[in-house]
Amino acid sequence: MDLASTVQWARAQFALTAMYHWIFVPLTLGLSFLVAFFESIYLSTGNPEWKRLTKFWMTLFGVNFAIGVATGIIMEFEFGTNWSNYSWMVGDIFGAPLAVEGIFAFFLEATFFAVMFFGWERVGKGFHLFSTWMVAVGSNLSALWILIANGWMQFPTGMAFNPDLARFEMRDIWAVILSPVALDKFMHATSSSFVVGSLFVVGVSALFLLQGRHLTMAKRSMAVAAVFGLISSLFVGINGDESAYSVAQRQPMKLAAMEGLYDGAAPAPLVLGGIINPMKNPGDAGSDFLAVVKAPGLLSLLAERKLGAFVPGINDLAFGNPARQIVGAKERIASGRIAVRELASYKEAQARGDVQAAAQSLAGFKTHESDLGYGYLKNPLDAVPPVATTFYSFHLMVVLGTLFPLLFLLVLYHLYQGDIERCPWLNRASFLFLFLGYIASQAGWVLAEVGRQPWAIQNLLPVGVAATPIAAGNVKLTFFIFLTLFTALLIAEIGIMARQIKIGPED
Template sequence: MDLSIVELSRIQFAMTALYHFLFVPLTLGLSIVVAIMETVYVMTNRPIWRQMTKFWGTLFGINFVLGVATGITMEFQFGMNWSYYSHYVGDIFGAPLAIEGLMAFFLEATFVGLFFFGWDKLGKVQHLVVAWLVALGSNFSALWILIANGWMQNPVGASFNPITMRMEMTSFFDVLFNPVAQAKFVHTTSAGYVTAAVFVIGVSAWYMLKGRHWELARRSIAVASAFGLASALSVVLLGDESGYDVSQNQKMKMAAIEAMWNTEPAPAPFTLFGMPDQQARETKWAVHIPWAMGLIGTRSLTREIPGINQLVAENVNKIRSGIVAYGALMKIREAKGDVPDNVQVSFENHSRDLGYAFLLKPYVNDPRTATEAQIVKAANDTVPTVWPLFWSFRIMVALGFGFIGTMAYFFYMASFKGMRFPRPALRLAVWMIPAPWIAAELGWFTAEFGRQPWTVDGVLPTALSVSHLSATDLAITIAGFALFYSVLFIVEMGLMIKYIRKGPYQDVEETEEWMERHEKRLNACDDDRAGLSPAE
């Protein structure tokens, strides 16, 4: 096994996935913001809200197209770079991907066209329905993708078939309502809503600093701050749910995120700051918040969170159990249907640990021949690199609380201070535009890097999932993707900046102000006439 192939395959998928997710959160959030604005337009019939819907809808469209292009490329990699993974778990993983393509993507793509080209062909209510269907389709796409990813984190509703040598689905209901997938969905979509809110506020703040499109900017901030505050609070609350799920289903990931080398007495503290040292198996200069991690991870004062060293010891036993399952599996394969009862029972008793035996494959062809040193080495491989997880999680959390503060401030100023925003606050809003993307990428890094060395947690190691490619093939495709995506990034940024600088298609602010003044004058005339006699 050439481990360089594994690392290059991981680098390529990480590059394309992280790049693709630059577009996903803004698509999720802007689709809802645009639908809200069009709802207000239909209810009030004021042209300014139609203008806002079209303007932010244009930016949504640019982002949507780039997201689709990069998402298709990413899905192709499952067949190109991860063929054994696709073979081994394709029966489960492929189902939500297929549904996403047939149901969500076609729904979204169809109504996106109607949204942009149906303004003069559909009625107001019909076009509003289209806008909400676009938003629904966007979120449906995220749902099915996150169900697939959630299964990789917590593989429920499936079992290994020793005859086909593949994982097979046993309960679509369990896969669909996987608690990890559901928590990831609501957490990810809420993060997308925050991304859109920060983006809308930042662009609107830039307009106000430039003295342009004042009414559009004020109203956009009012909508985005209310929407963003609710979403930012949801991200934190739902992130707590995700943390609880991790502590239940991925104990090593939780211990690595906390740099918790040994099991702490319950309730465990939260490490606010520290410098993890993986060689020494300790966290230097640690600053703790008592009880916090125990409450988040276990929601109790009595349950312990196991440390890394204790989990490694447990994994040594799981690897030994997996070796028994592997031996029984080989006998089942050799028996060709006439399987002794004791062999079948042995496999069923130990099959849940079969994946741990596969951790020995980088060191020995047949896990049954592994030495004790190789078993210990494989158990230590289950510990991901701690310091990147430790810091990426904390930066993400810090940014999350920063978004709550920012949204609360703009919501307060928009609702109770007549939308009079100080210029320093507007400048801060502009500078904060990249922050939710940083938080989102760090969140995905924590989720995916923390799962290593598994592609499917506890079932299939990453080292066994790759295709039979050469390092040269992968190096060429990585360079090609890097070049192609750099061009797409330049195009994306160029288009977004162009249309932001250009502003709305038609500035209706002056027209609205004139209509309001004209209506006041007519009302005043009516009042004056009411006081005159018939002769006058």
């Protein structure tokens, strides 16, 4: 069995399903709150125009929600099907948030979704509004638990390794739930999704303005969405800075790849934009960029909160830097191999009932336990994520994220001036930004997941060990089935959305 090939296909399949899933989730998270805002205004004003408007956006929400559910179920079960060793080794910790998500979030969504769509005539107005809010809360609670799980993968905490069972076990659930990385990820992912939802509403409304249709409805929708989007996008910026600081402290290799920083520097410059040298490998002497614009010293300030501070580069982290007291992957691999060997000896000694040898091996293992994950890597370069993908996805996300509040401000200004339907350039830009929102959101996840390679669990479990030992052909075949199925359903979803937008709000 070619396990390396299996791992590559398992990664490709997980990336595929995650990226498809993330096409639909941000809109669900953002639009659910916007629909709740619209319905709240309807209830407080009693104006039927707001009800009409609510129902229009609710229809689009429903279409998007269904395919989000369809793609989401795969994610949970893929941990078992494609990452069975992972499921055993960390299931004691990772399974809990998924179960909690089911209990606290999914049922909230599932139960109140039916009321939201079919309860207009079956429940009172107040209860209907409550249901709409519950769908929004449930959707975002779902994000909370899955991001707690993801945050733990990026920054494992509150656990210990059990050598008898060869798995990690939870020791402090509050450390897992309240992990700063988990909370950062939750706030960043949800607030950026609010931006995507707002851009969607602003973009579709702008299309109506360009077509001269549903003007009142479009401007009302735009006003609410632009305010929500502006607040959210400003928060995304603030929280993004905090997230990057957290990465610098806990995943320095990811930060180095984000910045294309091969050799650490003090002070370290921030790359504002550039073209990565595709021929460059860690340890090579060539230049890092083919072209680059840098802001001197700014990375030190952002990553370390200190002017002139040293920020380690890829080479420092891969090969070590004694002058800066950085233990590199090279050294940790050597230590990790001892941990792997001692663990095997421990289990063998246990199996033959040799208590003394088992105790000796266990002591040896404990000495090198913190490097266990590195013991499965072949060489230091294995510890380096794909630099170009990480770098470009990060910078694309940041550049687009910077533009979004400006768009919302412009929209609000022209709404205030009362001349937005006479600004076709702005409406065209708003429609274009609908798609840019998705691109920024996808780029964010590419950065988060590609940037932490090769780790399934940061520093503890590389993807090569986490995968299911199954012939690659099986995973390859399911990859293409998913690709075909999801692509067909995406086209169908876009087709339905486009038709609903063309129909517009019903009288």
